[in-house]
Amino acid sequence: METIWTPSPNFDQRKLPVTILVMHYTGMKDAASAINWLANPDAKVSAHYVVTEDGQIVQMVNEENRAWHAGRGYWRGIEDVNSASIGIEIVNPGHEWGYVPFPEEQMDSVTRLASEIVGRHNIAKSNIIGHSDLAPARKQDPGELFDWGRLARHGLALERPTKNLFDPIWTDGGFMLALERFGYDITAKKDAVVAFQRRFRQENIDGIIDGETRAILLSLMLDRERGITK
Template sequence: MKTLPLLALSLLLGGCAGGLRFDDSQRSVDHGSRVEFIVVHYTSSDLDESLRTLKNGGVSAHYLLPAEGDKVYRMVDEQRRAWHAGDSQWRGRTWLNASSIGIEIVNRGYTDTPHGRTWQPYPPAQIDTLIALLKDIQARHGVAPINIVGHSDIAPQRKVDPGPLFPWARLGAAGLIPWPEPATVQERLRQLDGQVPGTAWFQHQLARVGYAVPQHGELDQATRNVITAFQMKYRPARHDGQPDLHTAALLLALPD
């Protein structure tokens, strides 16, 4: 009695032996790239250690940029998920590993000294290479400029990379990200007329731009961390997490 089922199974498997047959003649026009975000990081280490970590350390990124800017290491295929964003949120989307491309930049980040925190600058050639890579990815995947972000933008409670010395203004000048025009910032300062808005206003504006920020109207540490992340990006000379007129004007000068 067991012979017939076994015979049927063998015939079924035999029929699949040639593999699946796909017909590509009828294709849907309703589709898009899975990539919605590009996240920029620094590695906090030198090139050798960065390569070891990204290959074997339980964390990964799609691309790694050496300081010399002479090459780009492709670590993970763009169609695969890399483990670089972690617990993250931007413009209402969470856990961005599945929908982003991660770019790690070889840079030691910061060192805490008796005289304060010092940050490592980014060589111009490295940023030239980054800009070329970002333009290539953006063109192929249609990533919106507002969605090219730093790790500190999407995880401001636990990350500070790529730090205040990362030249976001160069990315703005290259048309890669929204950047507040100086004339617009001055006009917004005039409109504010010396009045610093309340904490709830800052929380609302930061959320409008894309940040995950409390909305309870209190200037707690979580809110200050988000303000700091915004200031590191748009006003790196002073990133103390304190709401002030210039920060308010910068927020008002950015589009939705």
Template structure:
């Protein structure tokens, strides 16, 4: 089932894709991390770059389709989420224009978020993707990536039930030992091979105002409540 035509404003077909090997179960959100939308599109369409995404959202809200959803775009790279290592095969990738941490990271525009919401809702409806499976690039590649970053408005997506809501724990939770915490983090979905990077990625998504890379009672409580929230959603 194709995306609704009114959600896409123009096409910029990229040659950088191949066949999927898995069903679509995830959406991965990125920032472009380049100085302009034109530069980002040029790179995503350059065969030598060997990168692409299904969609790009410019700062004025223009939605550009680069790769058909039926195909495997090359946006996640070396990545992992809840046992899946071929994230490109299992996901739809959306690039959101933003210079990123290297070129002057800034809040995403209202127009971008207002374009993302209906696009994402349409994708999730057609592919039966759960809010827990809308994730950031840093979630699937914590040791390599920081996008879409701590300024991305995940709370807005949660209000539309397009992502898990950020819990507001009223108490601290210290796990019996660090191993128990990391097992819970892995259960949520994260690759824990680089433990500090996994914690920073978790914080960037769920506690963006304080990123330390260290376990504390607040992120312990956040993790516990997120697991409950996700598992309860599965049962409804």
């Protein structure tokens, strides 16, 4: 894919192989502000790629290097998520500046870029996650308007379970144990539930452990145990 190279000085050496792809939104007023900030050495943040509203892809850090996009976080036993991941920043004002749906041209580029990254690094679709998944207490992005379903249809994310769902009637404690086993940091319990819902039940992210939330997690766990997903 054609990209514009706008280098960021904010990177260092990886300590782990790439096994995770993280989706972000920029959470800034416009693309220029986001790119300028990610290229600013004082910012101490960066990403491998930025995708603008019209679908233009800007590369800021080589994939072989460790960009500083994830911050403090955890996913499936990995605490240094930056070392194990590639980060895509998707231009969107986010919840602070007026969260809006992601345009078709933008999602098309995100999908094609993700496909290329996954192909290069053999990333499992269960490890294609949002920033909020790895840092539930701190982050909301890419948020409930992000089209995970589109990525799932291309084999680039886990699908939301919709068929043959049933409530296992776990206690709240049992649900949290299952959520931790699935991969989330559950230190901030409600935040972890909200992050899970933001990813897998986007129309209702109330943080309540209800029957539908339990049923969705159970289905995902069963698929994993059957080897349908990793």
